[in-house]
Amino acid sequence: DTAMDGMLAMTQELLDYARGSSSFTLKPVSIWRLLDDLNDQALRVLPGHNVQFIKNIGFEGEIQIDLSRFARMLSNIIKNAREAMPQGGILTLATERIGDEVALRISDTGSGIPPEILPKLFEPFVTHGKTNGTGLGLAIAKSIVEGHRGTIGVTSELGSGTTVEIRLP
Numbered sequence: 001d002t003a004m005d006g007m008l009a010m011t012q013e014l015l016d017y018a019r020g021s022s023s024f025t026l027k028p029v030s031i032w033r034l035l036d037d038l039n040d041q042a043l044r045v046l047p048g049h050n051v052q053f054i055k056n057i058g059f060e061g062e063i064q065i066d067l068s069r070f071a072r073m074l075s076n077i078i079k080n081a082r083e084a085m086p087q088g089g090i091l092t093l094a095t096e097r098i099g100d101e102v103a104l105r106i107s108d109t110g111s112g113i114p115p116e117i118l119p120k121l122f123e124p125f126v127t128h129g130k131t132n133g134t135g136l137g138l139a140i141a142k143s144i145v146e147g148h149r150g151t152i153g154v155t156s157e158l159g160s161g162t163t164v165e166i167r168l169p
Contacts, residue, residue, distance in 0.1 A: 009068070009072060010072070013069070013072070013140055013144075014136065014140070016143075017136070017139065017140045017143055024066040024069065024144075024147045024148060025066050026064040026065060026066055026148065027064065027065070027066075027067065028062040028063070028064055029062060029063060029064075029065050029067050029070075030060065030061065030062050031057060031059065031060045031061065031062075031063065031095050032060060033067070034063070034065070034067065034070070034071060034074075035055070035093075037067060037068075037071035038071055038074055038075060038078065038093075041071060041072065041075040042074075042075035042078040042079055042082075043078065045082070046078075046082060046091060049082055049085070049088065050087070050088025050089075051082055051085055051088055051089055051090070051091050052088075052089070052090045052091070053090075053091050053092075053093070054090060054091070054092040054093070055092075055093055055094075056092055056093070056094035056095075057094070057095050058094065058095055058096040058097065059095040059096055059097040059102050059103075060095070061097075061102075063102050063168050064148070064168070064169070065148060065168070066147075066148070069144055070144065070148065073140065073141045073144045073145070074104075074106070074166075076137050076140075076141065077106050077137075077138075077141060077164050078091065078093075078106060080137060080138075081106055081107075081108035081110065081162065081164075082108075083110075084108050084110025084111050084112075084161075084162060085108055085109060085110040085111075089108060089109035089110055089161075090108070090109045091106070091107070091108050091109075092105070092106070092107040092108075093105070093106055094107070098167070100169065101150075101167045101168060101169060102167070102168050102169075103165055103166070103167050104165070104166045104167075104168070105163055105164065105165045105166075106163070106164045107161060107162070107163040107164075108161050108162055108163075109160065109161045110161050110162060111158070111159065112156045112157050112158040112159050112160055112161055112162055113154070113156040113158070113162055114158060115156075115158070118154060118156060121138050121154055122138050122139055122141075122142045122152070123135075123139060124136055124139040125139075126138075126139075138152075138154075145166055145168075148168055149168070149169050150166055150167050150168040150169065151166070151167045152164065152165070152166045152167075153165050
């Protein structure tokens with residue numbers, strides 16, 4: 001059952017994060033293969049939430065990732081974006097090559113994040129706008145991205161949306 005698998009995987013992710021131990025098995029994966037995984041986990045529910053999904057794939061080559069963990073982390077970010085748009089909106093996933101890095105951006109047209117929270121977003125237990133959030137999602141995302149030798153950042157404008165940008169070598 002995939003829901004159970006997802007919960008077990010998330011629990012493992014929390015444990016790895018808590019222990020500070022994360023070993024990743026990086027393999028070359030095409031952007032399209034990653035999108036397939038994301039579709040299974042998070043993208044297919046968007047239309048039901050009145051969210052339009054736009055792909056803007058400027059780079060479609062391969063990235064070195066631990067597919068299941070990377071896809072799960074991105075799915076989490078997509079779920080956050082969806083929750084930021086309770087009335088619906090547009091979610092954009094873009095990929096682009098910038099020098100020797102690949103940038104992946106997930107943008108929403110949601111409520112945005114207050115500027116005073118932005119600098120703390122990647123700290124554990126910081127949560128915004130979710131009554132039942134743990135505030136661990138982005139802290140875990142950061143540890144996973146760093147495990148891929150990448151960087152993650154968030155830009156946001158109150159009332160008009162948020163963009164999460166991940167850069168990988």
